Amino acid sequence: MSAAAEAGLRRILAVVDLLGDAVDEESLVPALLPLLLAAVPGDSIVWSPHAGSADPPRTLPPGLLTDDIREAFARESAADALVAHTTLGPGTPMRRSTLQTPAEFHALAAYTDVYRPCGSEHQLAMSFPAGHADGVPRTVCVAFSRRTSDFSDDDVAAAALLRTRLSHLLGRLAPPAPVPTPVTRRESAVLALLARGLTNQQIAHRLAISPRTVDKHLEHAYAKLRVGGRVEAANAWLTRSPAAARPAP
Template sequence: MASLRARDLRAALDVVTVLAGAERPEDVASAVAPALTGLLHADGFLYHDSEVVRRGGEVLRWRVASALPTPPFPGHEDLMCEHPLVRRADDVLQRGALRLSDVETASSWRSSRLYGEALRAEGVDDQVTSVLERSGDRWRTVTCYRAGTPFTERERDLLALLRPQLRAGLRRLLPPGRPRPGTGAAPALPAAPAGSELTAREDEVMALLARGCTSGQIGRAVGCSARTVEKHLEHVYAKLRVTNRVEAVQRWSPRGTGGAAAP
């Protein structure tokens, strides 16, 4: 982990502090995930307790037993068998953490069925994953993802550094075999609060997001940087009281169809 410096260790300690202070399963989504995604400059967080059945180097089945924040990518479980990091799960376990960009070129990833049919709309241009523990065919993993620029070696090494604390903390908060918050059918989102109407620019960003555009593509379309797009999305999340792109698209309604939030 030669990429890490003293300031990185202090930043990682902040995540450990949040994890230590978490007391309820719900705190994983409300506190731990934001702390980790903030540290890694990620757009989203996923926790999987999944079954991966393999024969040699071939993945025969990938099935999620439970996940946070919600069951990921419904209807695409068969395609997840083709995911480069699922196929390389042993390497992820051995190395502590791996980036998608460590094992797959950007052009190869973006030409894959998995990206085109499932993950492009989620903004998964790169991922960094850590296998927290394995028991037979069951794998418990944490993944952060983002659109646009790949994760750096420093960000990968930070996740690897935090793996022991994440393993212990998530095992305490989400014991194996206990249903996770968000497992099963995704609950209906509550109505957005009064005064949550989006600005014209935020609505424009959401229209492009709903079409599956990445932050970079949205920025080029509206004439701003990808970072500015992410700031717009932060404001949208706060107004709609959601935590990720999927929930934002689910709740958002275009202008002229009854407001910013879907019922």
């Protein structure tokens, strides 16, 4: 990164750091988008929580994504290599030109229906962890677009530095993780024996209950531990309660 670009970026990062006083993402993003476009200059920017979120994309300029464009993107984006990088790949800052030629880009249905109407001839996109929603990990994608010139190596470096700060900031703003529902004493006893390798029949015999009751206790415990089977439950139990690994008296 050139000295001039680095000096400019540090000024932007200082302002971004000041936004650490924000209390929620809703109030943060409108102030943040102009700063991001100053750090990575472009004609537009889209801030988009990933699939599964009820939060709509935010854009600068506002109203960039019409309903028709959003519907076309949902329908056609699966064939887009840059979208795959931010949703299925590592999400590091990536220029579209690194992934495909202009001819390949223009051949996409999404180019005709989404990118050309938005003036997105050149793009730089990234995604990053953004806390969680209802206990489910959440990510945000940020896409910068230009009409006439591609993004430079300095722009990619600036985006990489911003990505780290944005992920940290949004993680701080995320609500506390939900407190797991505690297992009952009887569920604890079943899990302790499960973690020692006993079968359901053996657990039933040790606790003087029926195997069907063991199944019910495990079913409830799986839901509380958010696991899908015996091995995961045993590992989760040992992690939460190491004393369970000690031999029973």
